[in-house]
Amino acid sequence: MSSTLVGPILRWYDDNARDLPWRRPEASAWSVMVSEFMLQQTPVRRVLPVHAAWLERWPTPSALADEPAGEAVRAWGRLGYPRRALRLHAAATTIRDHHDDTVPDDYATLRTLPGVGDYTAAAIATFAYGRRQVVLDTNVRRVLGRTVAGVEFPARSVTKAERELAAGLLPTDPPTAAAWSVSVMELGALICTADRPRCEACPVRTSCAWLAAGKPSYQGPPRPVQDYAGTDRQCRGRLLAVLRDAPGSVSLDQLDAAWDEPVQRARALASLLADGLIVRADDRYALP
DNA sequence: TATTCGTGGGC
DNA sequence: TGCCCAAGAAT
Numbered sequence: 001m002s003s004t005l006v007g008p009i010l011r012w013y014d015d016n017a018r019d020l021p022w023r024r025p026e027a028s029a030w031s032v033m034v035s036e037f038m039l040q041q042t043p044v045r046r047v048l049p050v051h052a053a054w055l056e057r058w059p060t061p062s063a064l065a066d067e068p069a070g071e072a073v074r075a076w077g078r079l080g081y082p083r084r085a086l087r088l089h090a091a092a093t094t095i096r097d098h099h100d101d102t103v104p105d106d107y108a109t110l111r112t113l114p115g116v117g118d119y120t121a122a123a124i125a126t127f128a129y130g131r132r133q134v135v136l137d138t139n140v141r142r143v144l145g146r147t148v149a150g151v152e153f154p155a156r157s158v159t160k161a162e163r164e165l166a167a168g169l170l171p172t173d174p175p176t177a178a179a180w181s182v183s184v185m186e187l188g189a190l191i192c193t194a195d196r197p198r199c200e201a202c203p204v205r206t207s208c209a210w211l212a213a214g215k216p217s218y219q220g221p222p223r224p225v226q227d228y229a230g231t232d233r234q235c236r237g238r239l240l241a242v243l244r245d246a247p248g249s250v251s252l253d254q255l256d257a258a259w260d261e262p263v264q265r266a267r268a269l270a271s272l273l274a275d276g277l278i279v280r281a282d283d284r285y286a287l288p
Numbered sequence: 289t290a291t292t293c294g295t296g297g298g299c
Numbered sequence: 300t301g302c303c304c305a306a307g308a309a310t
């Protein structure tokens with residue numbers, strides 16, 4: 001089974017891979033790590049400029065750790081989920097203080113860093129250091145779900161069967177395993193996309209279970225709709241934008257002007273303070 | 289395990 | 300237009 005997938009996808013990647021900064025031979029492990037944080041739930045296109053500016057300003061973990069966390073939040077800009085910026089700063093601090101300013105190269109150590117979950121630990125070990133790890137992201141899950149299981153979309157959360165399937169497919173020698181992982185992810189990002197997959201251009205179209213079954217539509221439980229307008233998330237975003245765009249601290253009045261509904265506004269501000277994304281000194285508010 | 293956590297682009 | 304989703308993690 002693996003031979004019908006692995007070989008064609010590896011060859012497809014050789015001819016179709018995007019030239020991304022964190023994939024270049026000269027890219028540092030820190031560059032890879034920064035990219036993985038930024039790419040969590042955020043498209044490549046939006047990450048590119050922020051990643052470049054970030055590496056220019058903070059070429060090493062200690063360079064970032066030596067500045068206030070608020071600078072990371074500010075530089076994060078509008079990538080979204082700004083707690084990632086806080087966690088990246090915290091991870092950089094740990095790396096500076098306990099790992100000789102060197103991004104760890106093994107899954108277990110990476111996994112202990114703030115903001116580094118199963119996927120990100122496997123991705124950094126694999127893409128920065130060529131380690132052999134099962135890299136299971138949304139792209140890989142979708143590709144394997146279609147080609148092997150014959151379903152349009154995988155389950156909500158990773159199943160044991162999914163993980164075993166991915167582990168069984170992973171090539172034995174580390175360099176090939178790493179190449180395979182980035183290749184499957186790229187196939188999911190460019191060809192085997194969530195909507196309007198380009199099956200006619202797929203290197204494994206002749207062995208895809210989903211295509212062979214006539215591309216049956218997703219049958220599982222409906223995915224929760226992710227509304228945004230009017231939510232606490234939007235409110236938090238508005239409040240934090242005021243802080244990002246201000247040179248120093250701001251007054252409560254300035255924050256009040258960013259959102260009409262007072263109860264929700266107060267709740268959002270309290271949660272931002274609890275998260276450490278905003279700090280209060282007397283009656284002024286600022287980035288940490 | 290189900291929620292919560294931003295933002296912007298494509299159709 | 301409104302809806303879907305994009306290299307997840309933490310709780």
